Amino acid sequence: MPPLLEVENLQTHFRTPDGVNRAVDGVSFHVNAGETLAVVGESGCGKSVTAMSILRLIPEPPGKIAGSIRFQGRDLLTLSDREMRDIRGNEISMIFQEPMTSLNPVLTVGRQIGETLRLHQGLSAKQAEAKAVEMLTLVGIPEPARRVREYPHQLSGGMRQRVMIAIALACNPKLLIADEPTTALDVTIQAQILELMRDLKRTVGAAIVLITHDLGVVAEVAERVIVMYAGKKVEEAAVSPLFRNPKHPYTQGLLGSMPKLGSSLHGDEGRLAEIPGLVPSLKQKIPGCVFASRCPHTTDLCRQVAPALEEKEPGHVAACHYAVKEGAIAA
Amino acid sequence: MSTPPILEVTDLKKHFPLRGGLLGGTTGYVYAVDGVSFSIAKGETLALVGESGCGKSTVGKAVLRLFDITDGQVVLDGKRIDDLSSSALRPMRRRVQVVFQDPFSSLNPRMRVRDILAEPIRNFGLAKDAKDLEERVAKLMDTVRLPRDAVNRWPHEFSGGQRQRIGIARALAADPDLIVCDEAVSALDVSVKAQIVNLLQDLQRELGLALLFISHDLAIVEHMTHRVAVMYLGKIVEVAPKRSLFAAPKHPYTEALLSAVPVPMPGMARERIILKGDVPSPIRPPSGCRFHTRCPYAFDRCRSEEPKLTHVATALDEGHVAACHLHDRPAAENPLAVAKGAALVAA
Ligand SMILES: Nc1ncnc2c1ncn2[C@@H]1O[C@H](COP(=O)(O)OP(=O)(O)OP(=O)(O)O)[C@@H](O)[C@H]1O
Ligand SMILES: Nc1ncnc2c1ncn2[C@@H]1O[C@H](COP(=O)(O)OP(=O)(O)OP(=O)(O)O)[C@@H](O)[C@H]1O
Ligand code: SF4
Ligand SMILES: [Mg+2]
Ligand SMILES: [Mg+2]
Numbered sequence: 001m002p003p004l005l006e007v008e009n010l011q012t013h014f015r016t017p018d019g020v021n022r023a024v025d026g027v028s029f030h031v032n033a034g035e036t037l038a039v040v041g042e043s044g045c046g047k048s049v050t051a052m053s054i055l056r057l058i059p060e061p062p063g064k065i066a067g068s069i070r071f072q073g074r075d076l077l078t079l080s081d082r083e084m085r086d087i088r089g090n091e092i093s094m095i096f097q098e099p100m101t102s103l104n105p106v107l108t109v110g111r112q113i114g115e116t117l118r119l120h121q122g123l124s125a126k127q128a129e130a131k132a133v134e135m136l137t138l139v140g141i142p143e144p145a146r147r148v149r150e151y152p153h154q155l156s157g158g159m160r161q162r163v164m165i166a167i168a169l170a171c172n173p174k175l176l177i178a179d180e181p182t183t184a185l186d187v188t189i190q191a192q193i194l195e196l197m198r199d200l201k202r203t204v205g206a207a208i209v210l211i212t213h214d215l216g217v218v219a220e221v222a223e224r225v226i227v228m229y230a231g232k233k234v235e236e237a238a239v240s241p242l243f244r245n246p247k248h249p250y251t252q253g254l255l256g257s258m259p260k261l262g263s264s265l266h267g268d269e270g271r272l273a274e275i276p277g278l279v280p281s282l283k284q285k286i287p288g289c290v291f292a293s294r295c296p297h298t299t300d301l302c303r304q305v306a307p308a309l310e311e312k313e314p315g316h317v318a319a320c321h322y323a324v325k326e327g328a329i330a331a
Numbered sequence: 332m333s334t335p336p337i338l339e340v341t342d343l344k345k346h347f348p349l350r351g352g353l354l355g356g357t358t359g360y361v362y363a364v365d366g367v368s369f370s371i372a373k374g375e376t377l378a379l380v381g382e383s384g385c386g387k388s389t390v391g392k393a394v395l396r397l398f399d400i401t402d403g404q405v406v407l408d409g410k411r412i413d414d415l416s417s418s419a420l421r422p423m424r425r426r427v428q429v430v431f432q433d434p435f436s437s438l439n440p441r442m443r444v445r446d447i448l449a450e451p452i453r454n455f456g457l458a459k460d461a462k463d464l465e466e467r468v469a470k471l472m473d474t475v476r477l478p479r480d481a482v483n484r485w486p487h488e489f490s491g492g493q494r495q496r497i498g499i500a501r502a503l504a505a506d507p508d509l510i511v512c513d514e515a516v517s518a519l520d521v522s523v524k525a526q527i528v529n530l531l532q533d534l535q536r537e538l539g540l541a542l543l544f545i546s547h548d549l550a551i552v553e554h555m556t557h558r559v560a561v562m563y564l565g566k567i568v569e570v571a572p573k574r575s576l577f578a579a580p581k582h583p584y585t586e587a588l589l590s591a592v593p594v595p596m597p598g599m600a601r602e603r604i605i606l607k608g609d610v611p612s613p614i615r616p617p618s619g620c621r622f623h624t625r626c627p628y629a630f631d632r633c634r635s636e637e638p639k640l641t642h643v644a645t646a647l648d649e650g651h652v653a654a655c656h657l658h659d660r661p662a663a664e665n666p667l668a669v670a671k672g673a674a675l676v677a678a
Binding site (some may be wrong): 044220239258272 | 382529550597
C-alpha cells in the first residue's frame, strides 16, 4: 500500500528584503496510514513551515513551495484552491502552534468548533453546538455547556489549546498535523490528549504528524522520528534506535541537553548541557554540513562538503560524514 | 531563611464574576484562586505547578497587580501592595516584572529592540541621561548574552529563544527584585530551553533575583527551583523543598502529576496513576477536599471536611506541608507514608 502522505524534496523558500530564506530546503518523508511520525528539531528549523506547506497555508508570495506532496495519491500542490479547502479541516486537519493567535477573539468557542462542522458536514447551528459541547467534553473541559458560549479570553491557556484540539478533531481527519499540541497543558491533561490522539488512530485509522519539543512525548507516542536542522532533515529512525543510539551529532546534543526527572534525587543538578553557538542564517547557502558551525566533531570535510543522508543501520538514516558514537568519531 | 521574604501572599482570593441571565447580572463566580498563601525569600525560586486552569496565571497576575484581588493580602518587601492606589503603586511596579510564555506576541513588533528595552528604563526614570540610557541598554544585551549591535533589529528578526532573551532583558531593565515567569520556557526547544534556564540561574546568582516560576515542565522545575507549590482548583495542596517533593510527594494529586510525566525512554513501561472522574469546575468546586472526586484514596471524611495545609514529617527535609486527610491516619492506612517518589520518577 502506498503511504498516506508522501513528501518529496519539499522546498519552501521566502523572499525577504535581504535575500531568500530557505526555510525548508529539500525535505522528503512519508507517513503511513495509522502511523505517528514525530518531527523534532531546533527552533526555526522549518517544522511549522513544513506543516503549513502540506496544507498550502504558506502565503505566496513571499513564500514559494516546490517539490511534491502526495496525499492519498493526489499531489496537493496541483489542486485548485477549492479542492484544497475541501481537504483542509476535513481530511487533513491541523492543531496550530499558537492557540492565542489562531482563535478568533470575537467568536464564542462553540461557534469556532461548529464552523468546520457546518462547512464540511452540513450540520445545523443547533447540531453543531451539541457536537461542540461533545468535543469540549472529550478534551476534558469542565462544564462544557457553559464554556461553548464563552470567548477565548475567558479561558486559561491550556483550555484554549484544548479548544484548538477540539476543532481539529471534530471532523475525524485521516491525517492530523499537530504542531506543539500540548505545550500549554499540564502532564495529566497532556496524557489525556495523547490518549485521545491514540483513539483517533484506533477508530478511524488516522495518521498523525506530531511536531514537538517534548522528547518525552515523542518517546511515548511516536513510531518514527525525523530530526530537522536548518531546513534539512538530518536524521530519521524508528523511535527506539533514535533515542538509544542517535547517529547525528545534533540529535546527540539535543538528547544530552534534556533535563531528566529525578535529577534532584541523583544529585546531578549542575548546569544543563547546551549546544554552543547559534543556528546559521538560512539566507546564505551553506556549502558543507548545516551543523558544522556547532558540531563538536567538525573537520574540513564537514565545512566543505554537505553530507548526504546515508543509511547507517537498516532503517536509520543520518546526514553526517562520520559514524559518531557516544561523542567520539568512530570511522 | 531569617531575612524577611521578598513576597508574602496571604489568603489570596480572586473570583471572576460570571455574567448572564436575563438582565445580564452576575449569575455566579469562577473561584479561580480561592485562599492561597505562600512566600518567596530573596533570591529564591518558588515553582507553581498544577492542572491547567487551576489558577496559576491568576496568582501571577495578582502579584503583578494586573487586576484588583477579591480578598487577601500581597506584601512586597514588607509593604502591602494589593490595596495601593495606582499612583502609590507606581514605584512598587518596577520591583516585580514578568516574562510570559509567548515570545512572539509579547514583544511589540513595531519597536526596535533598543526601544523595547529603553521603555521601562525611561518609565521608571532609571537613567540619568541619554548616555546612561544607552549604556544600560547595552549592558542588558550583555547580561542576556545577545550581541550589542542587535539593538537595532526588530523582534521578528530573532529566533524564539533569542526573543525570549529580549523578554528577559526587558524584565531586567526595570531592575526588579522578583520576576514572575509564566511558562517562560515552555515554547522553546530543548537546547534553547537549556540556555535560557542556565541564564536564569546565572542571573539569579549574580543579581539575587527571586523568581515565581510557573511551569508545566516538571523536569525543569526540579532542575531549577528551590521549592515547589502545587495547586489544584484554586488552592495550594502541597508545598515542599523540591528534593522532598520529588522524592516523596505527600498529596495524591502531586503523586498523580509526577507519575504522568512522559519519560524520554521509548518502550519503558511505568506505573501511571490515571485520574478518573470529571475535572471539576472552579465555578462549583466540590465539597470537602476539592480533589476527592478524582482521588484514588478518598474516604468519607474527604467528602465533607476540607483538609488544611499542615506539616508532614519526611525523611529528607523540613518544611514539607500538604493538605490531605490521609496524614491523620496511621501509617499502615496511609499510602503516601512511604516514599514512592523515587520509584515514580526513576528512569
Ligand atoms: N511568512 C514568513 N516570511 C518569512 N519567513 C518566514 C515566514 N514564516 C516562517 N519563516 C521563516 O522560516 C523559518 C522556519 O520557521 P518555522 O516556523 O518553520 O520554524 P519551527 O521549526 O516551527 O520553529 P519553532 O520550533 O520555534 O516553532 C524561520 O527562519 C522563519 O523566520
Ligand atoms: N478574565 C477572566 N474572566 C473569567 N474567568 C477567567 C479570567 N481569567 C481566568 N479565568 C478563569 O480562571 C481560572 C484559572 O485560570 P488561570 O489562567 O489562572 O489558570 P492556569 O492555572 O494559569 O492554567 P493554564 O495552565 O492552562 O495556563 C480558569 O477557570 C479560567 O477560565
Ligand atoms: S484529603 Fe482525601 S480526597 Fe483529598 S487528597 Fe487526601 S485522600 Fe484524597
Ligand atoms: Mg513551529
Ligand atoms: Mg496559565
